Amino acid sequence: MREMRDNPGAIEKYRSAMGRVYNYFPHVRRGTHYVRALDQKTGETLYRRHFYGGVAGDLRAARMMRELKPQYPSARWEYGKVQGLPEDVYDHAIPVDAMEQVINAAVARTGADDKAQGALRTLLHQSVSDVLKTRGWMRHAIKRKDVPGFETEDIERILWEHKSGLYGWLSKMDAARGFIDALYEIDATSQPRLYGYAARYVQDMLRNSDRVDQLVQDVKSLMFLKYLAGNLKTAR
Incomplete structure (x- = not known):
């Protein structure tokens, strides 16, 4: 955000990247x-x-x-x-092409005319997309009404989580491509244990952190501050 003040075009670029x-x-x-x-x-x-x-x-x-x-x-x-889908639904999600076929079959069974089917298909696609977005940072891409009741305090934390979530999402996209290439190099037939370990590692690295992970991260930060930053010997 500080860099944006010195770059006149950065704010416009940021706004356009947020979906107009x-x-x-x-x-x-x-x-x-x-x-x-x-x-x-x-x-x-x-x-x-x-x-x-x-x-x-x-x-x-x-x-x-x-x-x-x-x-x-x-x-x-x-x-x-607050209700949400479990992580297993996302980790073992239905392939996109299969999901498309399910939506088309469901719409066709309604017996509605072509215009009504087109509107229903668009609505279903949007709803499925929104459900998948709720998992992580992409929830900010869901078009919602401006309903009161959201957080209005601790603005620094809101902005920090928003920007760090964006960078995490972008880096996760790059990492996913690298992980796929790495898994492709492993022969699951001759090295099943290595492939199984690597696949689990990829799932752990790409999954979203939950409240337990965040708590562990906070504890690690406190331990770091206690044994390093709070250690008087580090000043010598």
């Missing part, structure tokens, strides 16, 4: 549970906030809904757990 979204800023929601306000008539989401549940999750949800009710007096409130 003017002045894009990442909207982030963190937590395992959610509260949301729904329009009584249309069912449209008016407000949604995420938070970490835990033992006092019910009490926190009740307090949030009570505090927010004056802003949405006629809304219907919901409280639940």
Whole structure:
């Protein structure tokens, strides 16, 4: 971001790379549970906030809904757990060509006219794409409505996670090509154990980190600070 101030064209290039979204800023929601306000008539989401549940999750949800009710007096409130697909679904995903055939077969069975089938096919493609994007940084490419309730504090952390996630996603794309070339060089018939180890290693390197991985990373950082940065002997 500091480099952008010294480069007049960098900001325009960054905006265009975000899918033609003017002045894009990442909207982030963190937590395992959610509260949301729904329009009584249309069912449209008016407000949604995420938070970490835990033992006092019910009490926190009740307090949030009570505090927010004056802003949405006629809304219907919901409280639940954030649902997502398990990592296994992504690691062993249906091939794209097979997914295309499944969508086409499902649309054809509706018996609708060609125009309606085309609209439904487009909708299904977009929905499947959005589900796959939710796994990692590409969730920022999902076209969503500007629903209130996203994080508005700790802006530095939001920007840091957004930019580091982008660079991680780009480097992961490059690494995936290299991993494929490396696996191609291993003969699974003559070296099954080596191939199995290499395949598992590739899966571990390319998968998204979960909350356990993030916790371990934080612990490693604390240990590093304690035994290196906090060691007085390092100053000599």
